[in-house]
Amino acid sequence: MSNSSVPEQTVNPSSASTPTTTEPKPSYVKLAMRNMVRKRATSLQHFILTTVGLLAVLVGLAYLTR
Numbered sequence: 001m002s003n004s005s006v007p008e009q010t011v012n013p014s015s016a017s018t019p020t021t022t023e024p025k026p027s028y029v030k031l032a033m034r035n036m037v038r039k040r041a042t043s044l045q046h047f048i049l050t051t052v053g054l055l056a057v058l059v060g061l062a063y064l065t066r
Contacts, residue, residue: 026034036043
């Protein structure tokens with residue numbers, strides 16, 4: 001097998017890995033907010049579970065330290 005056909009099939013790595021637009025990649029916070037909007041029910045469920053859990057811990061600590 002000869003390597004004469006390899007240069008024809010190679011792709012410029014800089015053009016393949018970078019997008020053609022000049023805008024920066026979205027930040028983690030922006031992606032998280034977008035995901036929260038898309039999966040609204042799951043986000044609300046997790047928020048409610050977190051709130052109830054935190055309140056239970058605080059009430060439990062208040063009861064134990066009274």
